[in-house]
Amino acid sequence: MYGLVNKAIQDLVCSRFGKDKWQEIKQKAEINVDMFVSMEGYPDDVTHRLVKAASEVLELSPQAIMQAFGEFWVEYTSTEGYGEMMDMFGDTLPEFLENLDNLHSRVGVSFPKLQPPSFETVEIEDDSLNLQYYSDREGLSPMVVGLVKGLGKKFQTEVDITQTQSRDTGADCDEFLVKYKQQ
Ligand code: HEM
The missing domain is CATH 3.90.1520.10 (H-NOX domain)
Known part of the structure; x- marks a missing residue:
């Protein structure tokens, strides 16, 4: 999936649980990317590994993480430059x-x-x-x-x-x- 998705996961974790937890999640998921690039494509596996690791580190079910992510995505895309696009539909x-x-x-x-x-x-x-x-x-x-x-x-x-x-x-x-x- 495009990096925008992984960046949103990073933003959600950092804003709710702090940067240390994010580093822990990235390490557990074995992801050696410093910064995700929004417009670059990443294998879906990267996103799945992030959700799995977040579930383990934060002690929340993968379903709970994905639901929270979905809810967050609506705000995130609005503040990341897609607000006007959202308003068109x-x-x-x-x-x-x-x-x-x-x-x-x-x-x-x-x-x-x-x-x-x-x-x-x-x-x-x-x-x-x-x-x-x-x-x-x-x-x-x-x-x-x-x-x-x-x-x-x-x-x-x-x-x-x-x-x-x-x-x-x-x-x-x-x-x-x-x-x-x-x-
Ligand atoms: C302007 C707002 C939005 C943008 C920029 C956007 C963009 C994206 C992007 C980049 C992906 C990843 C797909 C890929 O990389 O191949 C995606 C996937 C997805 N989007 Fe959106 N999206 C927006 C709003 C929404 C909304 C409001 C929904 C509400 C239902 C939604 C539902 C989904 C779902 C379920 C996926 C997962 C893809 C799949 O099932 O294969 N998106 N979107």
Whole structure:
């Protein structure tokens, strides 16, 4: 994945747990990179090793780390120069969720080797929708839970998200029920 992702993990760990913990995590993950470069591609394995090591050092489950990361990503991208881009793709949570593929197409202009996820929103009601998540990668669904919670904060919308089907148990995509209430 692009270095921007690994940099965000670094930022999250340093701001919540301090620089020493980050050094410990990097050492445990056997990563000898001083600074990640946002626009450079790194093997997915680097990100997975960082999450695993963070889980061991911080004594949190990998799922909890990925969820916290997803939530953080919404703030992080806004402060790292992608705020205006985020604002282009919707004024409400459901509108934004419907536009996630358009957002990543736009992101792909700056990150030409992006392997983006794909999302589909179905059964949209006044206060809920089903969000389907398709990906070339495995194991990232806890991150989606955090991302949607982070978007809830961005749009000042109360959200409740539960996973209703999983690729881990043979479904063709991960699916989430998202209930929301604009504040
Ligand atoms: C302007 C804001 C955003 C930027 C710049 C951005 C950029 C990226 C980048 C660089 C990657 C790594 C993929 C790669 O390197 O091949 C990624 C992956 C991902 N993004 Fe975004 N993203 C943004 C917003 C969002 C939002 C709001 C969501 C909410 C659901 C989201 C969901 C994901 C997911 C789930 C992945 C994992 C990739 C996979 O499943 O294969 N992103 N994004």
